[in-house]
Amino acid sequence: MKIVIVGGTGLIGSKLVNQLREHKQEVVAASPKTGVNSLTGDGLADALKGAAVVVDVTNSPSWGDAAVLNFFETSTRNLLAYERTAGVRHHVALSVVGTERLLESGFFRAKLAQENLIKSSPIPYSIVRATQFFEFVKSIGDFSTEGNKVRLPPALIQPMAADDVASAVGRVAMGSPLNGTVEIGGPERFRLDQLIRLDLAARKDPREVITDPQGRYYGIQVAEKALIPGDDARLGERRFENWLSQTTQIPNPHLQPA
Numbered sequence: 001m002k003i004v005i006v007g008g009t010g011l012i013g014s015k016l017v018n019q020l021r022e023h024k025q026e027v028v029a030a031s032p033k034t035g036v037n038s039l040t041g042d043g044l045a046d047a048l049k050g051a052a053v054v055v056d057v058t059n060s061p062s063w064g065d066a067a068v069l070n071f072f073e074t075s076t077r078n079l080l081a082y083e084r085t086a087g088v089r090h091h092v093a094l095s096v097v098g099t100e101r102l103l104e105s106g107f108f109r110a111k112l113a114q115e116n117l118i119k120s121s122p123i124p125y126s127i128v129r130a131t132q133f134f135e136f137v138k139s140i141g142d143f144s145t146e147g148n149k150v151r152l153p154p155a156l157i158q159p160m161a162a163d164d165v166a167s168a169v170g171r172v173a174m175g176s177p178l179n180g181t182v183e184i185g186g187p188e189r190f191r192l193d194q195l196i197r198l199d200l201a202a203r204k205d206p207r208e209v210i211t212d213p214q215g216r217y218y219g220i221q222v223a224e225k226a227l228i229p230g231d232d233a234r235l236g237e238r239r240f241e242n243w244l245s246q247t248t249q250i251p252n253p254h255l256q257p258a
């Protein structure tokens with residue numbers, strides 16, 4: 001079974017490519033770096049020839065409202081059109097838990113547009129909505145920083161490791177189309193302010209986190225439960241604090257092999 005990973009050179013895409021190859025699948029990593037562009041259509045027909053499954057884990061290089069909407073709409077339309085011609089039997093896309101609750105942000109309006117295009121296409125599909133990746137937790141704090149203070153609301157958040165995202169997406173890609181949406185998340189819930197405090201402390205970052213109900217998440221207001229998945233979500237195994245201690249470990253030269 002040939003599986004094309006569009007965005008196969010990105011954070012999730014590259015992990016997905018490796019994991020599927022370990023399962024002996026025929027995998028093609030498609031992205032501008034490998035000569036395939038879902039915005040312009042360049043290289044798509046060749047990449048999709050003989051493919052049974054296409055997984056879309058692309059992201060827009062620019063996050064301005066108009067640019068991101070144009071990216072997800074144009075790229076998704078192109079993918080679905082080329083997939084029809086190639087006879088692809090399953091389109092899988094990675095989206096975000098709570099997208100419809102975060103529409104103050106142009107990024108989430110674009111993700112919703114992507115989901116709606118997929119749902120209205122005749123190609124059987126699965127949409128996987130993931131919670132925030134551990135790898136992006138630091139940037140949440142950075143976005144809400146002014147001077148030495150990070151102002152954040154105590155909203156709930158259930159982040160997950162990119163490795164667990166890739167495993168969950170891989171399982172969906174190897175299964176039958178759901179013609180629906182599945183949610184995935186991490187094993188533990190945190191408060192956003194508490195999570196960023198943990199992250200900064202592990203990085204020995206002196207910034208102070210202020211709990212502020214009016215504080216923003218990537219510039220938008222979030223309700224207490226806006227970011228967390230429902231009770232049916234499939235949960236990853238990796239825990240944030242384990243991941244954090246591995247990520248922030250300062251290499252000790254005395255422990256290096258000679």
Ligand SMILES: NC(=O)c1ccc[n+]([C@@H]2O[C@H](COP(=O)([O-])OP(=O)(O)OC[C@H]3O[C@@H](n4cnc5c(N)ncnc54)[C@H](OP(=O)(O)O)[C@@H]3O)[C@@H](O)[C@H]2O)c1
Binds near residue numbers: 009136
């Ligand atoms: N961040 C989160 O916490 C979070 C949570 C849930 C869901 N998601 C979703 O997860 C998805 C993947 O995120 P990520 O962090 O893995 O992305 P990423 O590391 O930024 O990778 C983006 C990928 O998209 C490719 N790409 C960019 N422009 C393209 C084009 N015109 N044609 C084809 N491919 C193109 C890039 O290719 P090149 O390497 O060649 O440039 C790269 O492979 C996104 O859709 C995001 O919405 C994110």
